[in-house]
Amino acid sequence: MFFNLLPAFVSVVWASRISAAVVSGKASSFAGSTSTFQFPPTDVTATASLINSFFPDASEVDFAGPTPTGDEAESVATAPALSPVKGYFPLIRPNTSDKKGKAFDVVDSWANLSPMQSVKSFGLDNTTEQIPEGCKINQVFLLHRHGARYPTSGSSPATFAANVHSAAGNGTFIATGPLEFLNTWTYRLGAEILTPFGREQLFNMGVGFRVKYGDLLKNFTGLPVWRTTSEGEPVVPNQAILDLSTLNRAHADIRAGLHFAAGFFGVQSYQSSYYQVIGIEQDGFNNTLAPYDQCPNANNNISSLGGEATEAWTNVYLVDAQKRLIPFLPGFNLTINDVAAMQTLCPYETVALGYSAFCDLFTEEEWKGFAYGIDLDFWYGNGPGNPAVSAQGIGWVQELVSRLTQTQITTFDSTVNGTLVSSNITFPLYQPIYVDATHDTVISAILPAMNFTSLAAGGPLPLDHIPKNHTYKVREISPFASQLVGQVLSCPASDTPTHIRWLLNDGVLPQSGIKGCGDDPDGLCELETFIAGMKQRIKEVDFVFDCFANYTFSLANDTITNGQFPK
Numbered sequence: 001m002f003f004n005l006l007p008a009f010v011s012v013v014w015a016s017r018i019s020a021a022v023v024s025g026k027a028s029s030f031a032g033s034t035s036t037f038q039f040p041p042t043d044v045t046a047t048a049s050l051i052n053s054f055f056p057d058a059s060e061v062d063f064a065g066p067t068p069t070g071d072e073a074e075s076v077a078t079a080p081a082l083s084p085v086k087g088y089f090p091l092i093r094p095n096t097s098d099k100k101g102k103a104f105d106v107v108d109s110w111a112n113l114s115p116m117q118s119v120k121s122f123g124l125d126n127t128t129e130q131i132p133e134g135c136k137i138n139q140v141f142l143l144h145r146h147g148a149r150y151p152t153s154g155s156s157p158a159t160f161a162a163n164v165h166s167a168a169g170n171g172t173f174i175a176t177g178p179l180e181f182l183n184t185w186t187y188r189l190g191a192e193i194l195t196p197f198g199r200e201q202l203f204n205m206g207v208g209f210r211v212k213y214g215d216l217l218k219n220f221t222g223l224p225v226w227r228t229t230s231e232g233e234p235v236v237p238n239q240a241i242l243d244l245s246t247l248n249r250a251h252a253d254i255r256a257g258l259h260f261a262a263g264f265f266g267v268q269s270y271q272s273s274y275y276q277v278i279g280i281e282q283d284g285f286n287n288t289l290a291p292y293d294q295c296p297n298a299n300n301n302i303s304s305l306g307g308e309a310t311e312a313w314t315n316v317y318l319v320d321a322q323k324r325l326i327p328f329l330p331g332f333n334l335t336i337n338d339v340a341a342m343q344t345l346c347p348y349e350t351v352a353l354g355y356s357a358f359c360d361l362f363t364e365e366e367w368k369g370f371a372y373g374i375d376l377d378f379w380y381g382n383g384p385g386n387p388a389v390s391a392q393g394i395g396w397v398q399e400l401v402s403r404l405t406q407t408q409i410t411t412f413d414s415t416v417n418g419t420l421v422s423s424n425i426t427f428p429l430y431q432p433i434y435v436d437a438t439h440d441t442v443i444s445a446i447l448p449a450m451n452f453t454s455l456a457a458g459g460p461l462p463l464d465h466i467p468k469n470h471t472y473k474v475r476e477i478s479p480f481a482s483q484l485v486g487q488v489l490s491c492p493a494s495d496t497p498t499h500i501r502w503l504l505n506d507g508v509l510p511q512s513g514i515k516g517c518g519d520d521p522d523g524l525c526e527l528e529t530f531i532a533g534m535k536q537r538i539k540e541v542d543f544v545f546d547c548f549a550n551y552t553f554s555l556a557n558d559t560i561t562n563g564q565f566p567k
């Protein structure tokens with residue numbers, strides 16, 4: 001109890017001092033306590049005058065004179081091949097899965113908590129991200145997820161830490177064997193915001209996008225207008241275009257937008273190189289990048305189908321791990337949810353702290369089970385198996401059609417925000433480069449809304465085993481820093497776009513599910529055909545019914561694969 005009253009940094013010091021006692025079997029009473037730190041400290045603020053007197057004056061800084069800026073890159077068109085995103089410096093991959101001498105990267109099993117790595121193929125093996133021979137890129141769309149962040153507030157890792165801490169306070173917590181580290185473990189994660197590694201991912205994404213598509217900047221007549229969401233951050237309504245100087249702190253999404261821009265434009269100029277539109281992410285607000293706030297069935301027992309599916313599967317795949325670990329925590333009621341939380345701590349600690357001792361507690365099979373549990377959560381909660389999901393994605397599709405046809409939206413019957421899209425300041429209709437930042441569950445909703453049916457071909461997903469040909473992998477759909485890219489092309493090269501194709505984390509998506517697109521080996525669809533298909537999808541998806549109707553739907557009869565209530 002005494003330790004609870006001390007500031008966190010004190011208990012960290014004490015932790016190392018009393019580790020000798022722990023080795024002899026005595027647990028500390030601070031195990032599981034939350035430690036936190038803020039920099040700069042609240043009583044220290046930067047004072048420009050303190051250092052300014054040492055600055056060289058402007059003429060000295062510019063001594064060498066202006067330097068040539070060089071031309072824009074467009075490596076998707078000019079390079080003979082592109083380098084895939086691979087690896088996750090500076091995170092340490094735990095050794096877990098190397099024990100049997102097999103090549104198994106645990107990071108690949110973290111599903112939506114995996115860092116984005118390029119997907120090799122979604123079935124179109126003979127094409128790549130590079131634009132097809134004979135085509136020219138005229139325009140590009142990017143819809144991306146934020147990079148690695150802390151867990152959402154009140155989620156299982158924090159609850160597990162609280163349980164440990166409570167038992168430690170009661171003096172009933174003694175961890176031994178592989179769990180001995182828990183005696184001195186403290187909970188060092190925050191909530192919601194990007195981790196340093198997550199910032200790196202977004203910055204790198206911005207750099208990568210500039211190298212691949214920077215040449216399209218030449219066709220802007222004004223500054224780019226890019227969008228993100230506020231994620232519950234208090235944003236003054238109507239202040240849609242952010243004055244960056246007012247931004248002191250922000251959640252993952254806002255920062256995602258800013259770090260992307262910092263990578264794309266460079267820190268010296270990004271604040272004056274584009275406008276950042278921040279849609280309000282709050283219950284009841286229309287926002288296509290946070291559509292669940294305008295969809296009641298995204299927040300009730302219909303949306304919990306995903307959690308139910310994961311829970312059913314957890315009681316299959318984690319039972320052995322629970323049995324194995326219980327003996328090492330005498331006096332602690334180690335539930336299966338605690339074990340699942342320990343597994344979840346592995347990715348979260350790794351992307352925040354660089355390394356996690358929890359990773360080594362589980363076998364390769366259990367890691368595959370973990371990934372499948374999240375695949376189930378997305379499939380039944382935020383993907384093709386949930387009846388309110390295409391409805392959530394359709395607002396962004398309406399905006400896409402508006403942008404592709406340069407036609408203002410006039411009917412507001414989904415999550416589109418009429419105020420924002422009616423202004424050519426907040427929703428310009430011709431931009432060579434569009435960038436929207438959003439969440440994992442929004443990307444996973446937009447894909448079925450657009451009818452990328454090949455992603456859903458393996459469904460419905462069983463709750464008691466991983467199917468042999470399992471293809472719906474959240475690691476490929478919504479990892480940290482996930483990217484859905486639309487390339488608008490002219491084939492043959494001209495100033496009039498003729499085709500479009502889509503890449504999900506660098507893998508080309510087949511468009512065979514979209515009416516009329518056919519089976520092009522490069523994933524191309526004629527632009528007019530694609531637009532007609534999207535217009536038909538907008539008619540097919542019943543936003544009002546799927547999001548607002550009071551219907552009964554359960555896992556027992558959930559065989560849908562299109563994210564719509566069966567009619």
Ligand SMILES: *[C@@H]1O[C@H](CO)[C@@H](O)[C@H](O)[C@H]1NC(C)=O
Pocket residue numbers: 095098
């Ligand atoms: C991982 O295992 C290899 C081979 O067993 C060993 O050389 C290496 O030091 C281990 N790394 C860590 C971080 O434990």
Ligand SMILES: *[C@@H]1O[C@H](CO)[C@@H](O)[C@H](O)[C@H]1NC(C)=O
Pocket residue numbers: 123124125126521
């Ligand atoms: C890719 O090309 C090879 C060689 O032309 C062909 O055998 C194969 O079927 C193609 N694969 C796909 C998926 O089109």
Ligand SMILES: *[C@@H]1O[C@H](CO)[C@@H](O)[C@H](O)[C@H]1NC(C)=O
Pocket residue numbers: 137138139215216218219494495
């Ligand atoms: C930019 O616009 C000009 C004039 O319309 C056109 O010639 C050029 O091809 C365009 N560039 C791209 C990359 O589309």
Ligand SMILES: *[C@@H]1O[C@H](CO)[C@@H](O)[C@H](O)[C@H]1NC(C)=O
Pocket residue numbers: 163166167170172
């Ligand atoms: C700790 O003690 C309190 C009060 O007796 C009890 O409610 C709580 O369940 C105990 N926690 C654990 C983890 O044993």
Ligand SMILES: *[C@@H]1O[C@H](CO)[C@@H](O)[C@H](O)[C@H]1NC(C)=O
Pocket residue numbers: 237238239240278279280284285286287417418419420
């Ligand atoms: C649309 O967005 C504007 C600007 O963020 C906001 O003030 C307004 O409340 C939003 N409207 C709806 C219906 O959500």
Ligand SMILES: *[C@@H]1O[C@H](CO)[C@@H](O)[C@H](O)[C@H]1NC(C)=O
Pocket residue numbers: 333335
């Ligand atoms: C252990 O936890 C489970 C699940 O929460 C609960 O049903 C059970 O009663 C608990 N057992 C003890 C001994 O507290």
Ligand SMILES: *[C@@H]1O[C@H](CO)[C@@H](O)[C@H](O)[C@H]1NC(C)=O
Pocket residue numbers: 286294412413414415416417418419
């Ligand atoms: C918000 O969306 C609803 C449909 O869900 C629509 O009726 C309303 O007009 C929209 N409001 C704005 C300002 O876009």
Ligand SMILES: *[C@@H]1O[C@H](CO)[C@@H](O)[C@H](O)[C@H]1NC(C)=O
Pocket residue numbers: 424425
């Ligand atoms: C934006 O809209 C205003 C008012 O309708 C119009 O005067 C202006 O030309 C438009 N700007 C662009 C770039 O379309």
Ligand SMILES: *[C@@H]1O[C@H](CO)[C@@H](O)[C@H](O)[C@H]1NC(C)=O
Pocket residue numbers: 457458467469471
């Ligand atoms: C996966 O295998 C099952 C059972 O053999 C089959 O019904 C299903 O169509 C297959 N799915 C894919 C995507 O190949």
Ligand SMILES: *[C@@H]1O[C@H](CO)[C@@H](O)[C@H](O)[C@H]1NC(C)=O
Pocket residue numbers: 451453513514515532533534536537540562
């Ligand atoms: C979407 O997919 C469904 C099922 O495969 C199909 O019936 C429908 O025609 C498709 N709609 C469009 C517009 O592609």
Ligand SMILES: *[C@@H]1O[C@H](CO)[C@@H](O)[C@H](O)[C@H]1NC(C)=O
Pocket residue numbers: 550
């Ligand atoms: C939905 O319908 C059920 C059964 O008809 C009813 O019990 C429930 O109160 C309704 N819920 C809402 C939110 O209207």
Ligand SMILES: *[C@@H]1O[C@H](CO)[C@@H](O)[C@H](O)[C@H]1NC(C)=O
Pocket residue numbers: 552553554556557566
């Ligand atoms: C699903 O099953 C429930 C009963 O469990 C039933 O009430 C509901 O109508 C069924 N829904 C569909 C779409 O078949």
